[in-house]
Amino acid sequence: MNPKKVVRETTRELTDLPNIGRSLANDLKLIGIDIPEKLEGKDPHKLYQKLCEMTGKRQDPCVLDTFMSIIDFMNGGEPKVWWSYTDERKEKYKI
Template identity: 30%
Template sequence: MKQNAHNSADELQTIPGVGRATANDLRLLGIRRVKDLRDQDPEALYNQLTKRMGQPIDRCLLYVFRCAVYFASKTKHDPEKLKWWNWKDQVLDRQQKRL
């Protein structure tokens, strides 16, 4: 059983910006594989994790979740969107204003 957990952690770590700690956070939310993130709501995942941990969590994790859901949900990726810091609230606000 530990072997499966390790393998799923390795798969999750193929997502840009996701390391061991974030992979563990995702597993706490029932996310075991990249495909489990397809079409998920990053804000809902972040809120669920915050509630589960019982304490505030760095907002940067939300940005990583946004990037991870994008990665899992698309077959072709814009290289700039594979950088978690481009998913910050301010960056998204600027991009939407330009549209």
Template identity: 35%
Template sequence: MDSEKNFILKEFRTLPGVGKAVAEDLWNLGIRSKQELSFKDPEILYEELCKLQGTRVDRCMLYVFRCAVYVSATELPDPEKMKWWSWKD
């Protein structure tokens, strides 16, 4: 694996709810840093992932995206908002 990609995937995995598979999803969506992620719309990321995978992805992924974007964009995130399930509809 490319060392730059490996570094970025590790960076993504520091976000709550983001493991290897979700980190790869973020990479496949063209995101290359937590800073870049901080400017993304979680709803659009979710829709793009559904298109990319050719199926309706479990809605929990949207909640993970909401959490990851919030944490990426917030200097001192609220601990309760660092749980993906806090971002349910």
């Protein structure tokens, strides 16, 4: 969902999260995340690595940016566009 349209109080489905559409919602389900609450306290890099393993291919690093955005949101942060995490991802994970 577009981060500008996200309302924390009505976030029930994965597609209610900032930056998450059907495709990424399906990817999250593949790695065991079927409701937004399961993202709380998770490590975005570990989820990214798990997705790469489960699909048998290296995912675009933008997926990691997106995972960072939704975990930050579920941990109380503001909904932000995924690319606002790119610099942090490059610095922290060197990807």
